[in-house]
Amino acid sequence: MTDDIASREQSRKASRRGSGRPTIADVAKLAGVAAITVSRALRDPSLVSAELRAEIDTAVIQLGYAPDPNARALASARADVIGVLVPSLTNIVFADTLRGIYDGLGDGPLQIQMGNTHYSPREEERLIRMFLSQRPSAMIVSGIDQTETTRKLLESADCPIVQIMEYGDGPVDMLVGFSHFDGGKVATNHLIEAGYRRIGFIGARMDPRSQRRLAGYRSALEAVQLFDPKLITTTLTPSRVSLGGQLLADALAKVADLDAVFCNNDDLAMGVLFECQRAGIAVPHRMAICGFNDLDMMQVAYPSLTSIRTPRYEIGRQAVQMVLDRLAGRPIASPIVDLGFELKIRESTMR
Amino acid sequence: MTDDIASREQSRKASRRGSGRPTIADVAKLAGVAAITVSRALRDPSLVSAELRAEIDTAVIQLGYAPDPNARALASARADVIGVLVPSLTNIVFADTLRGIYDGLGDGPLQIQMGNTHYSPREEERLIRMFLSQRPSAMIVSGIDQTETTRKLLESADCPIVQIMEYGDGPVDMLVGFSHFDGGKVATNHLIEAGYRRIGFIGARMDPRSQRRLAGYRSALEAVQLFDPKLITTTLTPSRVSLGGQLLADALAKVADLDAVFCNNDDLAMGVLFECQRAGIAVPHRMAICGFNDLDMMQVAYPSLTSIRTPRYEIGRQAVQMVLDRLAGRPIASPIVDLGFELKIRESTMR
DNA sequence: TTCCGCAATGATAGCGCTATCATGTCGTCA
């Protein structure tokens, strides 16, 4: 064994190239077979007889051989990589989804290559171009608001594509998510039914998903003639807990008799709660608060906060499952999956 | 142009291999130069005359050429990938650090390949093996508690290695972080100075960094003869806001006269605050709370919460900077960087 | 018996790029 390695080192040095690590040829020589047989034994053991398989396994272990994914990708025109594009890393929503994706992959051969689009369609397009250039096994992208060019790029990529986080028609290929419009509508209807009349909307960042929640909110209020543009307070600033308080103050300055707020997300809702506590505004009696996403902290806050629970982790799991099914040639039940959401009613909206 | 593409398509179909996308040879033919010149023009334009560069740029745009990273990696024995290993994706701490890493990379050629070790040294070892097999340009790993084997693997990898999040001696290569022991000590000393005497420690997950914070806490209390093992309440469960309340209840059951808690992290601190509000325990008069990390919500909570601000984002930036400097052959000021931390004193510890 | 099909293995030829060395063309300095 030592001799094998030594002589290989020797020849590497002579050629002045190569990684210095054992190659499939080294394994083949040691096992007394052709390289291609080693390749087969590694990729699909059923193609090789049991005896040779044993020989090869021994050689692999003895040399500590690990296939070079780059060479494999080049030769087979397909990299064992899934490109994942998210608009933000700070947003816990995407952290949960990523976790679902990683968990779904388990310890299989597929790796994740992640890109952060920073909510920019231009950046998304650049990243997709870059990712596709390595011919990934699949792509998972956030949202359905790609530019026309981006859509074309994805359509012509010959790998499974999953759009995640939203629900809608006409996906590029497959889609897993839920309806943000409905989420906003259900939350707002709940506030209406609970007896609130001056229901504000507080939103940060206002990306496409936030816009759809806002549209759902508006639609619910308009249906009962309670809509008033002054009720909406938004900013393009990224969401933070500390922004919630500021936005509530802004909202109250415009609408003194505000009696409820539907927040774009839980961070803002939490900020609103703290601001109410500080300003002595009783929740839920003088002010109701409803969040979105239902982070863990919502149920232990005091008072506990109503929110829309979203299936973030499950979206990641499901997206990966669809990719794996497709790559394995298994049939996909439906290319469009609505994972829904759930209204969690808590103290903050129970007057 | 159309002809070029058409004829290329033709020859691809004949050979039945290839990706169907333009290659460097196509660009070379169109620009009337050798392939290697295109390669040079793309990687280091200063190696090629201005005229040829212009020709090549035109051809690249005309064909929509994008280099194949796999082929490049194979030929140059170096992938444009940085392997990043984090123990958790849910933990906002690592999300911030990842953001720093991505931002530090900007839109350069380097891509991130991330692995989630789930706080398991075994898993970390497996992932490092897997990552190294593609000869990454660099590796960034969390913590300094690798197994002996993992350390050896990293030491023999001929690429820059940065260990992040902690401060300590003898890094594998480079290291960026801060001292968790000191953080725990400073926080605890602050509580002592503020006049608290029965200071508890509340911790979840209890990974190596949590252990070091605990050690700092203990050392501070022992120095003034205030240490008591009953003051420590920990669990191996992953941290969540909702866990903070439970742990506080456990702590109070053991130590009825508890008058302060130093929490392992801000999530727990927030949970403790909510539990105090719910139970009618006045903060900071009957109970002081100190967190760790200083998330944005700490300063707007009511009362605002004291915490140790940690340079999470900066760690990511700095780690990438060191990698880039090293790859560019620039000198590194110091291979070990202590980014420190800052005690943020707020209402929750001001009796 | 003959032939066909299938399973197991091998030989060959790339995948698309870059390391390495070779070649040609200047300007420059003794």
Next chain:
DNA sequence: TGACGACATGATAGCGCTATCATTGCGGAA
């Protein structure tokens, strides 16, 4: 004036793997 080096470009030969086709041997159908 000629030799030398610096610079720009090209030819060649892989990097480590797999697609593709070829070969071999064997059992069963005709």
